[in-house]
Amino acid sequence: MQKFVILFRGINVGGHNKLPMKSLVPILEASGFKDIQYYIQTGNVILSSEDEPTTRIKKIISQHFNITPEIITLNAEDFFQALSKCPYLNNEGKLVHFYFCKNTAELAMEKIEKYQIESEQYSLINNIMYLYAPEGIGRSKFVANMESCLGTAVTGRNLNTINKINTML
Incomplete structure (x- = not known):
């Protein structure tokens, strides 16, 4: 199993x-x-x-x-890899988000540039969009438009949740 x-x-x-x-x-x-x-x-x-x-x-x-x-x-193993590749692990857990892509992501740079604010940092690694949002995601236009920026359905979890799942595994 x-x-x-x-x-x-x-x-x-x-x-x-x-x-x-x-x-x-x-x-x-x-x-x-x-x-x-x-x-x-x-x-x-x-x-x-x-x-x-x-x-x-x-x-x-x-x-x-x-x-x-x-x-x-x-x-x-894929979950552990997703966690280990996160470039923002040293930041507060509620400010770091993982967006797991349903299909292959294709960055729509014009949309990202339109919605991303200066403080938000992101990395797309192995079909996971990692986002550091020091101002939170509640009003983030980037997060609100994440699926259109990536061209696929996503589901997001913050680092606190990812760490809890990791502990449970």
């Missing part, structure tokens, strides 16, 4: 796409997944599986919760 990190995109936000993690765990267990843990309701699941689990998990969620969220799946 191999460990996987499952990152859900756009669930449990503003009362939409409800996917209660506590209810999901026994359903995943009944489907043969092992060692299931979750971290906060925004969709971070760690589990063990014999094979790559994305398609099965999507089907399970669709059948039981009547939603079909985007899922980005990383095996444990």
